[in-house]
Amino acid sequence: MITVTSARKNYGSFAALDDVSLEIPSGSLTALLGPSGSGKSTLLRSIAGLESLDEGTVHIAGEDVTTVTPQKRDIGFVFQHYAAFKHMTVRENVAFGLKIRKRPKPEIQKKVDELLEIVGLDGFQTRYPAQLSGGQRQRMALARALAVDPRVLLLDEPFGALDAKVRTDLRTWLRRLHDEVHVTTVLVTHDQEEALDVADRIAVMNAGRIEQVGTPEELYDRPANTFVMSFLGTVS
Numbered sequence: 461m462i463t464v465t466s467a468r469k470n471y472g473s474f475a476a477l478d479d480v481s482l483e484i485p486s487g488s489l490t491a492l493l494g495p496s497g498s499g500k501s502t503l504l505r506s507i508a509g510l511e512s513l514d515e516g517t518v519h520i521a522g523e524d525v526t527t528v529t530p531q532k533r534d535i536g537f538v539f540q541h542y543a544a545f546k547h548m549t550v551r552e553n554v555a556f557g558l559k560i561r562k563r564p565k566p567e568i569q570k571k572v573d574e575l576l577e578i579v580g581l582d583g584f585q586t587r588y589p590a591q592l593s594g595g596q597r598q599r600m601a602l603a604r605a606l607a608v609d610p611r612v613l614l615l616d617e618p619f620g621a622l623d624a625k626v627r628t629d630l631r632t633w634l635r636r637l638h639d640e641v642h643v644t645t646v647l648v649t650h651d652q653e654e655a656l657d658v659a660d661r662i663a664v665m666n667a668g669r670i671e672q673v674g675t676p677e678e679l680y681d682r683p684a685n686t687f688v689m690s691f692l693g694t695v696s
């Protein structure tokens with residue numbers, strides 16, 4: 461579904477992405493896992509079109525989107541610090557993308573109801589973002605990103621700012637959402653446990669390169685090198 465080929469991104473003489481190639485299968489939930497500064501966000505932002513590559517290409521569903529603007533890539537994006545519209549209710553926030561696309565009202569209502577139910581916010585439709593907990597806000601963000609049926613959902617440490625208990629809950633919500641909606645999802649995280657718990661596939665990054673890609677089992681049973689072995693070995 462997403463193919464990155466020979467991607468390079470330099471900041472001055474520093475290579476944030478150093479010849480990265482990666483295939484993300486349709487319908488998978490793939491984690492980009494690696495230590496801070498390894499290039500995960502740069503790779504995700506390049507897939508989204510928020511960074512332009514110095515070399516290499518990005519394809520989404522067979523289409524070369526390397527020079528296509530983010531708006532035209534048909535993706536949903538959720539960041540660590542999600543910016544909700546403060547003056548809009550939960551339902552209006554989730555409906556926003558559908559409204560600007562001028563979708564018929566009943567369709568909007570149905571879609572919003574459906575998504576808020578899946579993320580456990582059906583009782584919160586008329587609340588304002590300030591009345592939600594951090595975890596509820598990120599669940600709203602997931603629903604909002606999915607409302608317009610993007611081809612791809614990109615998540616950059618979406619649970620990173622929250623405490624451990626809420627983070628664990630959100631993994632369950634994300635897994636459930638993914639099982640219901642089946643949208644191709646890429647989750648950036650530096651948390652080994654989160655990646656192992658939630659992802660079908662993991663791409664381990666280090667210093668701008670991909671060290672290994674595989675299922676959690678494959679990475680554990682046959683780590684490609686000592687970096688992967690020691691990085692995964694730090695799971696508590």
Ligand code: ADP
Binds near residue numbers: 471499502
């Ligand atoms: P990660 O998400 O894995 O923590 P990033 O992709 O954010 O890593 O960053 C990778 C490296 O590139 C880091 O060393 C970071 O300092 C550097 N970097 C990222 N963005 C910029 C930028 N706009 N200017 C200069 N250096 C950057």
Ligand code: MG
Binds near residue numbers: 501502648
């Ligand atoms: Mg990052």
